[in-house]
Every structure is written in C-alpha cells, then in structure tokens.
Amino acid sequence: MPTLRALECLIAVLDAGSITEAAALLHVSQPALSHQLAALEREIGAPVVERLPRGVRATAIGRAVEADARVALTAAARVVDSGRAVVRGEGGVLRLACAESLTASLLAPVLRTWSRRHPQVRIQLTEATSADDLVQHLESGTADLALGPRPTRWNGAEELIGAEEIIAVLPADHPLSERDRLTFDDLRDQPLVHYHPENGLSAWLDAEAARHGVPLTPVVRVRQAATAAHLAASGLGIALVPTTALATAGPGALQHLDPVLSRDLICLIATPADPLVRRFTADVVERGIPITASVRTKLA
Incomplete structure (x- = not known):
C-alpha cells in the first residue's frame, strides 16, 4: 500500500517537473524524495x-496513477480539515445520554447555548431512567458523555456538577406543611407518591428511608419526578422530589428534609480526550445545578 507521503512526492515532482524543485517545495532532501519515489x-x-x-x-x-493520487491527497486533507473543525467546535457529532428527569432542567439550557455557538455540531440525545442505564450507554459505545446521579458502578472519568437536594412536596393544607423541616420519621405511615421501579429514585429513596428505620407507604408510583410533585400538590400524598424536577413552584408546600437529603449529579465521560466532550462537560459544570427563584423562595 503506497503511503500518502510517497503520493505527495509524486505529485510534487509532476507539478514542478524537477526533483530538486519538488524537494525544496516539500522541505525534504533530494535523496529522501527519491527514496519515496523508489518505494x-x-x-x-x-x-x-x-x-x-x-x-x-x-x-x-x-x-495513469496521477488522478487517483491527487484524489487520495485531497481526501486526506479533508480528513485533517474535518478533525480540526471538530476541535474548534465547528462540526462533528456529540452523543449524549441523560437521566430523563434532568433533560429539561439541567441539559436543555446548555443545549440551547450550544445550538447558537456551535450550529454545525450535531447532538444525539438518549434519555435513561437510571444512573446504571447511563453506564450501559457509555459501555456499549452509544454515548460519549452521560449526565445524571452517581451510578452504583463506574470506573471511568467523571466531573462533579454539584449536589442536588431532595425536598418534600405536600398539599398546601397538609398538617405537616407548617413544619420548618420534615424528618423521615414524619413520613412514617404517610401516603407517598413514589416512583416506578425503573426510575433510579425508587430504590435509592427506599434505601435512604430504611437507613432511618422508616418504611415508605406508596399510594401510587410514577415514572417522572415532576409528575410526582404535581400529584402530591393536588392532595394525593407526599412526594420526595429533586429540586431540578421543579421547573416552577406549584400550589403545593415545599419542605427541606432533616437531615438534608441530596445526591451528587455528575458527568460520566467515556472519551475524556475528545475536545467536544471536554468543552460540553465544562459548560455543564460551569452552569451547575439550577434552582428556580420560585422554588428557592418557597424553601426559604
């Protein structure tokens, strides 16, 4: 298989009509150029x-080979140009996986900024129901970067976005809504708007409650945290909801838990050397975990 360097030497010699001039154009010695032609x-x-x-x-x-040699060199130059464009954020494909509860609150604002700054970068987004599902996307090669809570297993690179607080959402007229904070013991025997087993919050909250010696009492299970918040506010029970799932503070009451319950949100990085992945990760980390002003006010 001829090397690109040999083809480059051939085209330079044909264009210059001289080995001496071709060597000077390529900044190589005449013996080196002759060696490439001989090969x-x-x-x-x-x-x-x-x-x-x-x-x-x-x-x-x-x-006979000149035309194909020129095509090969042009194609090689395009490869380099395409790679450099991706480094500059002017092309390429970025494959993201995100916990579905975080797509609107955490990911969407960064994607809006990216679409303006890097319109030639194509984004492929996959949503997952749990942190372990995110790991599967990374390990199967279908995602370059994943955003979500910390999984049970991951040995690759990661960046901490921040800690996300879990709060209680209650009906506005609930007797516990007057408390400054709620403990897990306050939740004992209380009807709970809980999560579907496929949502990673389900097992995690069960484990946290068990650590405090309190069994949870689900009255309904839902897949989305935002849905849990709405059902709790409407009077169905109490929901434990990440602050990122509350785009706005609805009619229900919001309460901190005592002790504060939170979970880390992180970027899991399959390809840390990729410049697009590094740049996107930096933007997510810089933005941090959003909490709307209305939620902050109701929690104050």
Missing part, C-alpha cells in the same frame, strides 16, 4: 517518472 515504483512494479537531462516527466504509468 512507490517498487509497490507498483514500474517507473512512474522518467529522468531527463533537464528535469523529469511522468511515464505512462505515472500519468
């Missing part, structure tokens, strides 16, 4: 240039 001729099995008293010219073989 190409051995690969083909015939001379590609004819040495004349003054200069050189292409043989019939050289003329």
Whole structure:
C-alpha cells in the first residue's frame, strides 16, 4: 500500500517537473524524495517518472496513477480539515445520554447555548431512567458523555456538577406543611407518591428511608419526578422530589428534609480526550445545578 507521503512526492515532482524543485517545495532532501519515489515504483512494479537531462516527466504509468493520487491527497486533507473543525467546535457529532428527569432542567439550557455557538455540531440525545442505564450507554459505545446521579458502578472519568437536594412536596393544607423541616420519621405511615421501579429514585429513596428505620407507604408510583410533585400538590400524598424536577413552584408546600437529603449529579465521560466532550462537560459544570427563584423562595 503506497503511503500518502510517497503520493505527495509524486505529485510534487509532476507539478514542478524537477526533483530538486519538488524537494525544496516539500522541505525534504533530494535523496529522501527519491527514496519515496523508489518505494512507490517498487509497490507498483514500474517507473512512474522518467529522468531527463533537464528535469523529469511522468511515464505512462505515472500519468495513469496521477488522478487517483491527487484524489487520495485531497481526501486526506479533508480528513485533517474535518478533525480540526471538530476541535474548534465547528462540526462533528456529540452523543449524549441523560437521566430523563434532568433533560429539561439541567441539559436543555446548555443545549440551547450550544445550538447558537456551535450550529454545525450535531447532538444525539438518549434519555435513561437510571444512573446504571447511563453506564450501559457509555459501555456499549452509544454515548460519549452521560449526565445524571452517581451510578452504583463506574470506573471511568467523571466531573462533579454539584449536589442536588431532595425536598418534600405536600398539599398546601397538609398538617405537616407548617413544619420548618420534615424528618423521615414524619413520613412514617404517610401516603407517598413514589416512583416506578425503573426510575433510579425508587430504590435509592427506599434505601435512604430504611437507613432511618422508616418504611415508605406508596399510594401510587410514577415514572417522572415532576409528575410526582404535581400529584402530591393536588392532595394525593407526599412526594420526595429533586429540586431540578421543579421547573416552577406549584400550589403545593415545599419542605427541606432533616437531615438534608441530596445526591451528587455528575458527568460520566467515556472519551475524556475528545475536545467536544471536554468543552460540553465544562459548560455543564460551569452552569451547575439550577434552582428556580420560585422554588428557592418557597424553601426559604
């Protein structure tokens, strides 16, 4: 297989009509250029240039391969240009996986900014119901970067976005709504708007409650944290909801838990050397975990 360097030397010689001038254009020595031509001729099995008293010219073989050699060099240059464009954020594909409860609150604002700054970068987004599902996307090669809570297993690179607080959402007229904070013991025997087992919050909250010696009493299970908040506010029970799932503070009451319950949100990085991944990760980390002003006010 001829090297691109050998093809580059052939085209330079044909354009210049001289080995001396071609060597000067490529900033190589004449023996080095002649060595490349000789290697190409051995690969083909015939001379590609004819040495004349003054200069050189292409043989019939050289003329036959010239067009393909130029195409190969042009294609190689496009490869380099495309790669450099991706480094500059002017092209490429970024494959993201995100916990579905975080897509609107955490990811969407960063994507809006990216679409303006890097319109030529294509985004492929996959939503997952749990942190362990995010790991599967990374390990299967279908995602370059994943955003979500800390999984049970992950040995790759990661960046901490921040800690997300879990708060209680209650009906506005609930007797516990007058408390400053709620403990897990306050939740004992209380009807709970809980999560579907496929949502990672389900097992995690069960484990936290068990650590405090309190069994949770689900009256309904839902897949989305925002849905849990709405059902709790409407009077169905109490919901434990991440602050990122509350785009606005609805009609229900919001209460901190005592002790404060929170979970880390992180970027899991499958390809840490990728410049697009590094840049996107930096933007997510810089933005941090959003809490709307209305939620902050109701929690104050």
